[in-house]
Amino acid sequence: MIAKTTKIGGVDNLLSKRPALPAPIPDYVYIAVENGRCGKADIFVKEGDHVNLCQVIGVRHGPFFDQPIHSTVSGTMVKIEKHYHRCGKLVNFMKIDNDRLDTLDPSVKERTPEEVAALTKDEMIKIIENCACVGLGGSGFPTHVKLQTKEKINYILINGIECEPYLDTDQRFMLDKTKEIFGGTKLLMQMFGCKDARICVKETHPEIIAHLNEMIDKYYPGEGIVVSPMKNFYPQGWEVAMVKTALGIKMAPGKIPPAYGIMNVNVTTAASIYDAIWYNKPVIERYMSVNGDGINAPSNFIVRVGTPVINLIHLAGGYKGEEKKVLIFGGPMMGTALPNEDCIATKTVTSLIVMNESTKPEAPCIRCGSCVLSCPQGLQPVLIMEAVKSANRERIKMLSPLNCMECGLCTYSCTSGIRVTDFVRRAKLLAKL
């Protein structure tokens, strides 16, 4: 079929219509020592030490930032074990025996409205850094680095779009945690002295738009926060597409939103900024969708960070069918497949998708051009693939594969079922050489 893909079809997603279920806090939680962005870390606690909830138990060293590690339960540090992290690698995890008391660390204390109003931008960024706020939409990029921009910010965009199929966490989160989201938005507006904030919600969720509008009318009238309905296509949640729909600004490839006076954060990140600044509290639990065609009872869960994935699979009724399964952290278009169940839900894991293995066979490319029609960046994946196959670096560079953001639409729309995105990833490596 020679056709442009805009919607990922065949998925009825109704998880956000039902309340999110609190997942039981496990007996042992696992806190990642390293992660995809930080390869080195120092640990401040020994085996047998007692730790409090939200206590800083270590620090990760990234390429240009340090990130404190917080405990998400109170209890006893047991040992360090290897498990799979959401980046797909086997990394060290601290195993903490949960004493089920949730003894709060003294560092967690509420600030008064006067204190918050008096905070400067730099002070806020320092608090956010100490609470290890990162992009909770899945990127894991440290929020304090993002907020340190020197550009003049005119618009705050709060991203609640979640355009990937099977994902429905942010939709439910917006219904449940409205106060935190608006609070975080207000703090961002205070930080940048900006008067225009937009909460971006897909137009296919009128109930969320109505709920948010009601809350704005009730608590935040005339403060410059509006709900901006977004179109229903993939990848609407990509920042370039979101900025275009919300503000009509067309971003050039390779530019970031602050260059256009825009600061965009995920709804979950906005809520974590609220928790950090008002309560000095890091992220200890998050909303997670457990969904896919390979699971019996899909649902949204409120998950304590550090819960093993196997617990969530049992909670969602176990695997459906006998086919081979693909376990995905993140959405089915851009998420990482994990080699087995021995993995841990960290705070950047938005969802666990269990898919049955795709049965679409791989056939020769017939240059139908569906990938070219579908690419949101206007690249030509089929030509990139041909250039990679012939290992022609000059040709690869001419096709500018570095503009690719790996949305996966080329593989998705391929008539012949070829993993075109893999070739584009290789082209990106070759073009950088």
Added chain:
Amino acid sequence: MQFVKETAPHIKRKDNLMWMLLNVIIGLAPVCIWAWVAYPLSALRIFPLALATCVLCEFLFILIVKKSVKEFKIENILSSIITGMIYSLCLPTELGFASGTGYFVVVAGAAIGIILGKLVFGGLGNNIFNPAALGMIVVRLFWGGISGNAAGTAGVIDSTISSGATALQTTLPVSNLLDLLLGRIPGALGETFHIAIIIGMIYLLVTKTIDWKVLVSYLGTFLVLTLVAGLVLQIKGGDNFAIYTAYQLLSGGVLFGAVYMITDPVTGPVGDPARVLFGAFAGFVTVAIRLLVGTEGVGFSILFANMIAPALNYPQWSSSKWKKWHFITAGALAGVALLAVILPLALK
């Protein structure tokens, strides 16, 4: 439970190559049915031979190159069947079967078409030329003389066009228009009954098996250029230009080539601008050959356009969005095309 470690994305669109190829066969079905009903004797001689030759060549190629029978998949069978069907439908109804050479001509054309047009480049998905068009051209060039139509005089070249409008003929019999549309003329097996081709075209467009941009730009260019030529001829005292254009469209294999051959994605470029330029170029070559050489130009124009497709795919030039140079090229092509059509006719 077993787990699969794979790279993102983890879901794929529901369509697949097998269905796309099956859709082409379904799209060809109306024309095939017409051919079998109208010319049962010719169809009985041509179809089995051409299809068997194509499938056998593909099978031997897989056996020799891939060294495994398992590599001979359903896609290979379907694509070689499509080649065989299109090739059969392009052949004239009478190929000298009485003397026995006709059988040889059918097999030789099919074999040369699929081997030189497709298999030498690496088989399905790698070919530069449309194998069916190449096979048809080979038959016309090598055996054009021996393969007469029912009257026994006209060669293959004439049999597709002499019955309709010869390009430079200035006065045309009006009553023939309906005969052309309904295929009540001698000609190629599948090219004459245009109703069937239009049904197939609608099916292929609805199922998105062919890209409408190539089809529209090919037919559009063809129509505009023949309209201009018709106007020039009318000014010089010829027939009504509208009737002339209709004759040009309905005679020969223009519609058949536009629907089933030029739209073959493998032998065309990718990206919207390249596809439009590709179709326009093929349309221009068709008209130029018809007007300047005076023979049917569809097959040649498809092969010529196939040749420029790799150039349109050249990374530095190709683009999925319309750029300035696309318009400049399109404008230059239009200028050259109009000059090439008007000048010889005006000076004649």
